[in-house]
Amino acid sequence: MRIKAIHIDGYGIFRDFSLEDLSPELNIFFGNNEAGKTTLMHFINCILFGFDRSTARDFHAPLKGGTHGGRLVLSTDSAGELVVKRHTDKRISAPPVVTTIGGTTLPETAFSVLLGNLSKQSYTQYFSFGLDELGGLAESELQSGLYSAGYTGRGRSLPEVEKVLEKKMGELWKPGGRKNRLKQLFSQLEALEVQIEELKQRPEEYARLQEELFEVEREISALETKVEELNRQRLHYQNLAELWPTWLELQEINLRVEQRSESAPDQSVITQYAEKITALYLGLDSFLELLSVYQGYKQELTGAVDRVNRSLEELGMNWSPEEALAFPTDIVTEQEIRRLAKELGQAEEEVRSKKEAVARQQEVVAERRKPVERLEEDLAESGEVETDLDPAAVKSLTLEAEELLQRQAGITADLALLEKEQEFLEREKAAQRQVQQGGGRFGAYLPWGAVLAGGLIALVAGLWPLALVFILGGLVGLWFVIGRGSRKENIAQMQSIQAKEAELLQRQESLEAERGKIAVRLGELAQVLPVEGEILDHRSLQEARDFLVKLEEAARLRRELKRARQDLADSESLLRQKEEELAEAQGLLAQKQAEWQSYLTRLGVSPLLDGEGVASFLSSVRAVQGEIRRQEEIRAKLVQAKSQLETTKSEVNRILTALGKTEVSEYSAVAEAVSRLREEVTSAQELQDLYTERERLVANIAVRMGLAEAKFGEVQRVYSGLDEAKIETERDKWQREYQGTTKHLDELKAQLGRIQERISALEVDDRLAALRLEYNLKLEEVQRGAREWAKYALIRYALDKAKERYEREKQPEVMAKASQYFERVTQGRYRRVVKPIDQEGIYVERANRERLNPEELSRGTVEELYLCLRLALAQKFSRDAEALPLIMDDILVNMDAERFKEACALIGQVAQEQQVLFFTCHRWVAEALQAEALDSRLIELAAGSLASGEPAQGELPFTG
């Protein structure tokens, strides 16, 4: 790799600085102090490896402005020509922008590979150094430089790999460390072991518990037997104590039994009848009551017999009681009597009502006769008009006569008008003849106008047929008169008038004919109607009208009379009907009276009795019958009571006989006998009760005490020799013992429960398995981690081995080169430079084999040594990758003239393989170097820019 050009945009004192066409071999930068040499050197470092804000040494903020940074044009073996540009920004060291000649951008990593993956620090150690750095080489850098596996153009440098390994291993395991993964896992495993160990004690505990279980069960079983016995004893005395009052009672009852059984030997017979006697005794009250009732009945019967006899007598029928009872007073008979009486009454009522109806109707007939008579009188008075004429026909003829008279008047008027018209036409004819002879026309109008006016008057008067004739005539006439304007026209008018004349004449004849007909008819009517005169006129018409009125009045009276007569006839007919009905009712009444009398006769009762009489008799009979029956009832009750009394008495007598006692005969003695028997029964029962009580008490005690036999003797045996105090003492003793033992048993059972519970808990506890699994999992994790760690440990081991081998076998190559250079520079005074494997640092060997440490050398010699070492290392690196430019900053000034010359020659020689940029402030140094180089360029710098003109002639301190 060679730098072809440098462009600075802004860096320290440089601004817009450009330097082109650098020599591929040696470039000597000459300038006075502060010309910018070191700055330029730093600039190259920064462009290649980046700006580092933290070390102000090579940061060089631009003093004259311009963007901080710039670019280098590089020529490389593997990537051709490249432009590397860097500018700082506010945050970080600027990343390089690397472009190839073809314009493509090279990734930063690829550029880094081109630089042999060197760090800036390594570069400044081996390739870019000044006097300050020249005096030594850090051991680590030396070693890395000597053995770097990384400097192969790929991969990491060895120290980096070692750092990674250190980190990885440290994370996994570090002796004495606390936070590493394996240490944590080991701690967890240890904790698990403790827990597992605890749980492993479980089977022992289990076995122990099983034994305890067995022991406790055995003990419980024994205690249970004991408790049972104690309980028996305890209950025995407890029962004895509780039964003590019973025992006392039993003894007393027993004493009484013994006393009683001595005084009353045999109680068996009375006992047999005890129930019966008790029942009799309990029935004694009702017996006495019955007895008193019986006696009451006896008295009542006597009274009843007397009453019946008296009533029979009062009835007066000479009936025996049996006959009285036989008389039918039943409801059927009574109803029959009532029915007959009712029908009889109804028949009588019917006759009465019918009679009233006939009388009423007779009044009606008399009433109706009155109008007939009055009308007959009226008719007789007005009935003068004797005609066979029908009023309606008379009325019609009268009307016809009226009309005919009216028409007759009309015709007379018409004829008068026609006459006038004829006159008019006559005048018209005359006028026309005048016109024809030249006469004035005006005269012709007048007659027609008059006709017209007449028509209009007729119209107003309502005589519209006439009006029509006149109006038409008038108009025609006028038309003729007006229309005639010539002689011809006049002739026509004349003809028209003549036609009109003819028409009028015809009309006249017609009217005359009609008038004749009317006169004939009026004559006829005068004949028909009862009027005077031969022809009917207005006067006779009035006469006819008066006649008509009279005629109509007579007709009305006749109609009314007819109606009154009809009414009379109707009422008379109804009267006859009523009379017939009355006769019928009277017949029925006679029949009912016959029935009634026949029924009474049949009953044997006076047929003269009416309904009420019969009812009263029946009621008396019924009363007698009731008394007879009551008497019979009393008699029956008396018999019944006696029978009951007899039954009780015979029962008592049966018992008395059985007991060998005297019977009773009177009812009144029964009660006393029963009471006496009752007393004897009670006494026998009391003894029986004592026996029963004694048995009950014995049984009670026997059951509670569990005696084999429920006998008084047995009970006596149990209590023999014991008194209440003794029993209580015993009871309390056993009770205490029982309670104590029971408590112990309960405790044991609780213990048993606890043991069983614990056993069950142990049996189902699955924690051990869980912890075991957990332990296994952790153990596996440990083993995995350990393997991982072991992997890195082996890598580290192998790397150390490799380094050692490399050091042993590959070192001579570098060191031989260094030795060769050193020998040459020191002109044979020193022969070798050596790096021992097993110790730090280097030493030099003199020609006489004397070994010296660098500290033992002069400053100049030390600088010569490290220069040679660096050049050798740089060359070694260059074989594996790109040969990076060597940059040296005035490193030769401490050397003596001889060695300086040799050093210059050496640099010139190296420059043939690896570009060298040499900075100096001494012209003689620059010139000496230039003299040693085949291809070199001297560049003069002055205050951040290239010096103009010829290079300044320097002053050589020495020549040679």
Place this chain on the structure above:
Amino acid sequence: MTSFSFIHAADLHLGTPFKNLGECDVKWRERLREAPFRAFERIIRLCIEKGVDFLVLAGDVYDSSEQNLRAQVRFRDGLARLAQHGIKTYIAKGNHDYGDATGARFSWPDGVCFFPEGQVGSFLHRKNGEVVAELLGISYPDQNTTQNYARSFRKSGRANYTIGVLHSNVGGQPGYDNYAPCSLADLRAASLDYWALGHVHRKLVLSQMDPVIAYPGPPQGRSARETGPKGCFLVEVIGTKTSCTFLPTAEVLRETISLDITPWEKLEDLFSGLEEAIETYAGSAGYLVARVELTGRGLLHKELAAEETRAELLEEFRGRSFRGFRGVYLDDLVIRTDPEIDKEAERRSQTITADFLRALAELTEEEGAPQVAAALSSLYDSKYRRYLELPRGGELSELIRAAENTGLDLLLGEED
């Protein structure tokens, strides 16, 4: 001709936790803790369903050292169920349930017969009053039994059929402690009809007939290496003719699934590859606990090499559900992939990388052991060494391979 049947099971290891599980969650822990019990209960159910005459347990019912009382109780309860069905149980104790002070204090159900400790005992099994088989067996008096018990077995002839029950390593089966060692010839010499063996944790039939000599393996695989179907033998005897049927009992199948990443370009390929592989096991058990091993050289290596990726992948896998199982749990994801780096070229180079690879390679050689021990001493010689075991043999090779790959990634990879 008499006929009878029995079930032969061994190595129940009830209550002994699963091994090689990774960081499994509570649900899985519960499920796995329960699995051996489920398997045992299946055996009980099979006994009842198949109507066998008795059950033979050839040792290691549970681990005495575990002192797991709960397991013993559940075992007792299981046998009680058999007893209710009139099925007897013959038990020989092995190196894990030897002695067994706790068990002895149980009141065992009727029909549970333990073979005596340290000497061969005999039980005659009767069916309908007739002796159908003689069972010879021996229990371990202590864990470490080096005596050849097989030679103490002798046929008595009291029954037509004789069964030997023994917990033993026959013929020095590798990977198992050599307890009660004996040879196949020793067993044959006893002239029995059936050898019901226990101790080897896989189904292994040493002799098909005359006599039948068989290990049923455990009814439930517990560790990563106990893969494949697990169960017991149903043995049916007609006359002296024996037929054996293997009945699966495992609730959880354990498998190792090896996947080659070479053809794959993205992680999703890995998922589908895994799904496919898991499907091939479908139907063999309710649950699957699988270990996934990734091998091959491919694009995915670089991603997989990072421990974080491995952890993330595992988590992702565990969160997925797979067809064919009610649940699938991946206990580990073992990355055995290789980088695309040409290791051989690196070995030949003159760089320090070559020296690094050489230094690792030297560790696998015989004289490398002390170096390994020294390199790992700060951990493996620490006070916690009891939890660890220095890697040896295949494990060491595996470790060194991993170190190579990681080392190369570190040396040649890019900076973080």
